[in-house]
Amino acid sequence: MATSPVVPTPKINVIGLEILDYRGGKSTLCAGCGHNAISERILEAYYEMGVQPETVMKMSGIGCSSKSPAYFMSRSFSFNSVHGRMPSVATGAILANKTMRSIGISGDGDTASIGVGQFVHLLRRNLPIIYIIEDNGVYGLTKGQFSATADIGSKLKTGVVNDMPPIDVCALAIQLGATFVGRSFSGDKKQLSAMLKAAIAHKGTVLLDIISPCVTFNDHEGSTKSYKYMKEHDELVNETGFIAQFENIDVDYDHDTTVDVELHDGSHLRLRKLHDDYTPTSKTGAVNMLMEAHEKGEVLTGVFYINTEELDFASRLNLVDEPLATLPEDRVRPSREVFAELMRAHA
Amino acid sequence: MATSNLEVQSLPVADSTVSPKKVVNDFAINVATVNGSGSQSANSILLRSIFNMGVPVSGKNLFPSNIAGLPTWYLIRASKDGWVARKSENDLLIAMNPETVHEDIRKLAPGRAVIFDEIFNLTERRDDVVYYPVPFDSLVAATGAEMKVRKLIKNMVYVGVAAQLLSIDLKGIESIVRKQFAKKVAVADLNWKAVQLGYDYAANSLTKQDGLVVEPMSATQGKIIIDGNAAAAMGAMFAGVTVVAWYPITPSTSIVEDLIKYMKTYRVEKDGKASFAIVQAEDELAAIGMVLGAGWAGARSMTATSGPGISLMAEFAGLGYFAEIPGVIFDVQRTGPSTGLPTRTAQGDVAFIAGLSHGDTKHVLLFPGTVRECFEFATQAFDLAETLQTPVFVLSDLDLGMNNWMSEPFDYPEKPIARGKILNAQQLEEAGGFARYKDVDGDAITYRTLPGTPHPKAAYFTRGSGKNVDAKYTERPEDYEYNMRRLARKFETAKTYVPKPVLEASGNHKIGIIAFGSSNVAVLESRDQLERESKIQTDYLRVRAYPFTQEVEDFVSSHEIIYVVEQNRDGQLLNLMKVDLDPAQATKLHSIVYFGGLPLDARTVTEAIASHQGANK
Numbered sequence: 001m002a003t004s005p006v007v008p009t010p011k012i013n014v015i016g017l018e019i020l021d022y023r024g025g026k027s028t029l030c031a032g033c034g035h036n037a038i039s040e041r042i043l044e045a046y047y048e049m050g051v052q053p054e055t056v057m058k059m060s061g062i063g064c065s066s067k068s069p070a071y072f073m074s075r076s077f078s079f080n081s082v083h084g085r086m087p088s089v090a091t092g093a094i095l096a097n098k099t100m101r102s103i104g105i106s107g108d109g110d111t112a113s114i115g116v117g118q119f120v121h122l123l124r125r126n127l128p129i130i131y132i133i134e135d136n137g138v139y140g141l142t143k144g145q146f147s148a149t150a151d152i153g154s155k156l157k158t159g160v161v162n163d164m165p166p167i168d169v170c171a172l173a174i175q176l177g178a179t180f181v182g183r184s185f186s187g188d189k190k191q192l193s194a195m196l197k198a199a200i201a202h203k204g205t206v207l208l209d210i211i212s213p214c215v216t217f218n219d220h221e222g223s224t225k226s227y228k229y230m231k232e233h234d235e236l237v238n239e240t241g242f243i244a245q246f247e248n249i250d251v252d253y254d255h256d257t258t259v260d261v262e263l264h265d266g267s268h269l270r271l272r273k274l275h276d277d278y279t280p281t282s283k284t285g286a287v288n289m290l291m292e293a294h295e296k297g298e299v300l301t302g303v304f305y306i307n308t309e310e311l312d313f314a315s316r317l318n319l320v321d322e323p324l325a326t327l328p329e330d331r332v333r334p335s336r337e338v339f340a341e342l343m344r345a346h347a
Numbered sequence: 348m349a350t351s352n353l354e355v356q357s358l359p360v361a362d363s364t365v366s367p368k369k370v371v372n373d374f375a376i377n378v379a380t381v382n383g384s385g386s387q388s389a390n391s392i393l394l395r396s397i398f399n400m401g402v403p404v405s406g407k408n409l410f411p412s413n414i415a416g417l418p419t420w421y422l423i424r425a426s427k428d429g430w431v432a433r434k435s436e437n438d439l440l441i442a443m444n445p446e447t448v449h450e451d452i453r454k455l456a457p458g459r460a461v462i463f464d465e466i467f468n469l470t471e472r473r474d475d476v477v478y479y480p481v482p483f484d485s486l487v488a489a490t491g492a493e494m495k496v497r498k499l500i501k502n503m504v505y506v507g508v509a510a511q512l513l514s515i516d517l518k519g520i521e522s523i524v525r526k527q528f529a530k531k532v533a534v535a536d537l538n539w540k541a542v543q544l545g546y547d548y549a550a551n552s553l554t555k556q557d558g559l560v561v562e563p564m565s566a567t568q569g570k571i572i573i574d575g576n577a578a579a580a581m582g583a584m585f586a587g588v589t590v591v592a593w594y595p596i597t598p599s600t601s602i603v604e605d606l607i608k609y610m611k612t613y614r615v616e617k618d619g620k621a622s623f624a625i626v627q628a629e630d631e632l633a634a635i636g637m638v639l640g641a642g643w644a645g646a647r648s649m650t651a652t653s654g655p656g657i658s659l660m661a662e663f664a665g666l667g668y669f670a671e672i673p674g675v676i677f678d679v680q681r682t683g684p685s686t687g688l689p690t691r692t693a694q695g696d697v698a699f700i701a702g703l704s705h706g707d708t709k710h711v712l713l714f715p716g717t718v719r720e721c722f723e724f725a726t727q728a729f730d731l732a733e734t735l736q737t738p739v740f741v742l743s744d745l746d747l748g749m750n751n752w753m754s755e756p757f758d759y760p761e762k763p764i765a766r767g768k769i770l771n772a773q774q775l776e777e778a779g780g781f782a783r784y785k786d787v788d789g790d791a792i793t794y795r796t797l798p799g800t801p802h803p804k805a806a807y808f809t810r811g812s813g814k815n816v817d818a819k820y821t822e823r824p825e826d827y828e829y830n831m832r833r834l835a836r837k838f839e840t841a842k843t844y845v846p847k848p849v850l851e852a853s854g855n856h857k858i859g860i861i862a863f864g865s866s867n868v869a870v871l872e873s874r875d876q877l878e879r880e881s882k883i884q885t886d887y888l889r890v891r892a893y894p895f896t897q898e899v900e901d902f903v904s905s906h907e908i909i910y911v912v913e914q915n916r917d918g919q920l921l922n923l924m925k926v927d928l929d930p931a932q933a934t935k936l937h938s939i940v941y942f943g944g945l946p947l948d949a950r951t952v953t954e955a956i957a958s959h960q961g962a963n964k
Contacts, residue, residue: 055799077809079640091636092644093640097646118633318619324589331622334585343571347569
């Protein structure tokens with residue numbers, strides 16, 4: 001199983017690229033915005049996993065979060081589409097070229113309000129994409145209205161209190177068919193990095209709800225999406241360990257407390273239980289745990305659910321091995337004989 | 348000759364006050380049924396049987412938005428002169444629906460005939476129409492058909508009755524029946540028996556009192572019968588479509604359903620894997636989103652929809668235009684606005700789609716006017732979309748898309764697939780990179796790369812927001828204006844690629860007609876009527892694309908008056924012409940519209956032009 005491990009030099013990853021090769025443009029988001037930290041973790045994860053940047057498609061909708069693909073991995077192909085509709089654009093792009101890796105960056109407004117229709121169908125299809133919600137509970141670009149993930153009772157700077165219940169995007173994703181679902185916090189570098197690398201190794205819909213405080217509109221007392229609130233209420237359900245397929249996986253672990261999951265590319269996800277009810281391979285277990293945490297006022301983070309058995313959407317369609325986008329003419333235009341046959345059928 | 352043991356009760360035939368005058372190969376049959384009665388097979392057998400006798404035909408289904416129980420009419424027109432538009436008056440009514448029988452009889456031309464179920468209680472009778480009562484129930488019972496299929500078999504009885512009355516070749520009908528039910532011999536036998544019983548009943552018990560008759564011709568030899576949606580589906584397959592996303596909507600649904608059949612038969616490779624992906628999306632927003640995502644990533648992608656779907660696609664259409672992404676959208680038009688009449692035909696989406704989106708937007712539209720063009724333009728649309736890097740809309744309509752049309756067989760696409768300006772890694776290496784939105788060649792069409800191109804300078808950032816030539820975000824007025832002006836120039840370039848209009852002209856007449864799409868057949872026939880009846884000679888230009896090419900401008904300027912015929916209320920094409928062509932010519936344009944939802948008929952056009960010409964004299 002274990003091959004001789006490639007030891008990357010500090011400056012070069014397993015495919016010989018530097019971290020600079022994964023950098024993006026300069027961020028125009030607010031200083032201290034959680035999204036910037038997430039962009040950093042994303043590019044580091046692709047760097048550490050040795051993914052060729054040109055094989056990545058970065059998809060997004062509209063909003064602060066959706067701008068962020070411009071701030072990481074400029075050598076990857078990016079499509080900043082329209083508000084709430086990234087899932088359909090990503091679906092088309094993935095079908096056109098299933099050999100590409102896809103990451104979608106969305107926000108809580110882009111996903112849970114305007115985009116919830118397309119979001120649920122992306123989940124249902126188990127589209128092979130890492131779908132990240134940079135979740136801050138507010139609309140930033142329109143200056144601070146509540147979104148549909150804002151907790152009931154949370155307060156805007158203006159004093160307005162949210163009286164609508166939140167949509168738990170993780171519970172929704174588990175129920176509807178995503179095969180890797182977790183929540184993290186932009187301020188938890190270790191957890192987020194491990195989860196992102198595991199996400200890259202997974203084939204199917206990865207839904208990561210990443211609490212990412214909005215320093216301008218939702219980081220005050222009374223907010224449930226602030227740095228302070230997260231530091232006080234972040235309840236880890238597991239300690240997320242990740243061992244890439246090119247690393248030594250022989251490291252031992254405690255089989256009683258740790259769930260080991262082999263991912264599609266041969267990497268391993270090691271989830272050390274920190275929570276009594278933790279059963280990351282059970283849909284009902286995972287949803288129960290999330291519902292109970294809501295009642296207790298806890299913000300659970302970690303990998304909630306993983307399923308490596310389910311076929312992803314592109315595999316389900318039984319497509320040819322090569323990208324549909326670049327199939328040569330003789331494989332997409334049927335012959336003259338076929339044409340003549342069709343004409344005869346209508347004569 | 349079919350024989351039968353059935354004892355048919357002799358029934359009184361209708362008034363014999365009308366002396367039959369022979370009318371050969373020039374009439375319209377109206378089969379009035381209720382939907383859900385399964386009359387489709389019978390009607391197409393009737394249509395085919397006339398076609399197979401060499402007589403030009405068309406078949407038009409006028410149906411309600413309903414699954415079962417509401418009135419449906421199927422119009423079959425036989426025309427020795429080749430006129431295949433809907434005829435406003437009917438000549439032979441096959442009345443199977445008691446709800447509409449009186450109204451249907453009122454629409455018969457004088458001296459014509461009705462075949463009807465004898466159990467109908469006809470409370471009013473015309474004395475200038477021939478009545479042929481038929482005991483459908485006892486004839487159906489005589490076939491021995493099981494109860495549950497009797498409703499279907501009844502339709503075959505009227506095929507037999509009509510065949511006898513019209514002198515349609517019975518042997519020919521048998522072969523069509525056998526072909527239609529080729530997979531089930533027993534079903535074929537039963538249907539054939541029903542046809543024979545109807546035929547024999549007519550022969551033995553009805554006295555021919557109308558003059559309608561089919562006589563063999565050779566005008567359909569080598570021709571095919573197909574509907575526009577099937578033709579478009581075929582065109583898309585031969586265009587090499589690879590990603591299809593759709594949401595079912597009448598009257599476009601059969602484009603994708605037919606395409607699925609074709610692709611499963613002809614585009615699955617030897618190892619069982621598909622060289623295509625077809626996705627039934629959650630709605631039209633998602634369908635067009637998938638089309639653009641796929642087009643961006645290099646697939647030949649398409650969707651098919653109708654007006655309400657187009658409305659939902661407006662935002663994405665703007666993105667496709669502004670971000671310059673290829674994709675093909677078939678709009679099989681029905682009446683609007685809103686739900687409109689979902690099963691009735693119209694040309695009412697033209698103005699909306701021409702500028703579909705907020706902001707300054709201009710889309711390339713193709714207007715197929717024949718089923719052959721449904722095929723050809725489907726193929727061409729993919730080349731145009733990739734060449735011009737923009738969404739291309741193919742505007743068909745219910746009449747063209749869902750009805751049966753005769754056509755010359757199509758031609759295999761000879762031109763290789765045109766993928767437009769796509770740079771590969773080697774070209775990028777040689778050029779040292781590229782600027783996605785820079786007009787290098789002076790035609791306003793820029794170069795693109797496809798995701799996955801293995802070169803560090805291949806990637807660019809696609810967005811619907813402000814960008815400079817290097818695809819970097821900017822809000823600089825100069826950059827925005829440069830880009831928007833270039834897009835306007837690209838629309839000018841499009842004129843050199845889109846199909847040119849077709850000129851039907853016998854000389855330089857003063858009067859010109861402009862029409863597009865399915866109006867074509869009515870206009871062709873109307874020109875003949877105008878000339879024969881009123882000595883009004885016309886030239887006719889059939890517009891096949893937007894942007895308008897120089898030929899449209901020339902046609903308008905070389906005529907004194909132009910009648911713009913279209914199937915919408917507001918004269919949408921005419922209004923586009925007013926905006927786009929020389930304003931000095933605008934006063935020449937006169938609008939002739941029909942928007943009742945039925946396929947346009949020649950008489951409507953003829954009367955409008957004749958009356959306007961009369962008023963002008």
